[in-house]
Amino acid sequence: MVKSSSALLIAGFICLMSLQCLTALSEDADKLSEKRKPLMTREDPSTLEDYKRTKRQLPQPLQEFQDFVTTSKTQCAKEMNINPNELQKSLLYEDQPTSIEKCMMECVLKRMEVMSKDDTLSTTTIGHIADIIGDNNALITSIAMASAENCKKFITAEDSCERAFQINKCIAAEMKMRKIKLIY
Numbered sequence: 001m002v003k004s005s006s007a008l009l010i011a012g013f014i015c016l017m018s019l020q021c022l023t024a025l026s027e028d029a030d031k032l033s034e035k036r037k038p039l040m041t042r043e044d045p046s047t048l049e050d051y052k053r054t055k056r057q058l059p060q061p062l063q064e065f066q067d068f069v070t071t072s073k074t075q076c077a078k079e080m081n082i083n084p085n086e087l088q089k090s091l092l093y094e095d096q097p098t099s100i101e102k103c104m105m106e107c108v109l110k111r112m113e114v115m116s117k118d119d120t121l122s123t124t125t126i127g128h129i130a131d132i133i134g135d136n137n138a139l140i141t142s143i144a145m146a147s148a149e150n151c152k153k154f155i156t157a158e159d160s161c162e163r164a165f166q167i168n169k170c171i172a173a174e175m176k177m178r179k180i181k182l183i184y
Helices: 002-033 060-079 099-111 123-133 138-152 160-177
Strands: none
Touching: 060 099, 060 123, 099 160, 123 138, 138 160
16 A cells, blocks of 8 residues: 555656646747747837937047048049049059059058158058057057068059059058958
């Protein structure tokens, strides 16, 4: 009799556990089958007023520098009597620029002081720009200056517009490698 009552008790316990497991599984299945609730409902339109989907913004120092570069390009176009609308494409990543575009690159680089008056790449200016963009991060600045020194080895042209193109090409490659989004 003791054996049968303990066996009955164990069987009852197993049935109770099985019932609890089945109940839990069916509740989970109900939860999974429900549709996801939206983060915001249409019933509360006031909350939608503040929400605007925007493009990813550039960090403030990079945006300010981008604005300076864009202004420099516009001023160079005026100086060279070029319609700014003709220069809508980015000169930074231009593989086969015209001679006018190469001279435009020279003007922009000299205005930014990246290209010095003696037509060489200014490592110090690159360092200052890296300080601005990189929020005075010493590592970023040293990498930028080392990259500029490396670029100097590849600038061999005699013509100043052609030298500007070589500087431009090297800077573009370094920026692309480091995933810096900047255009001119």
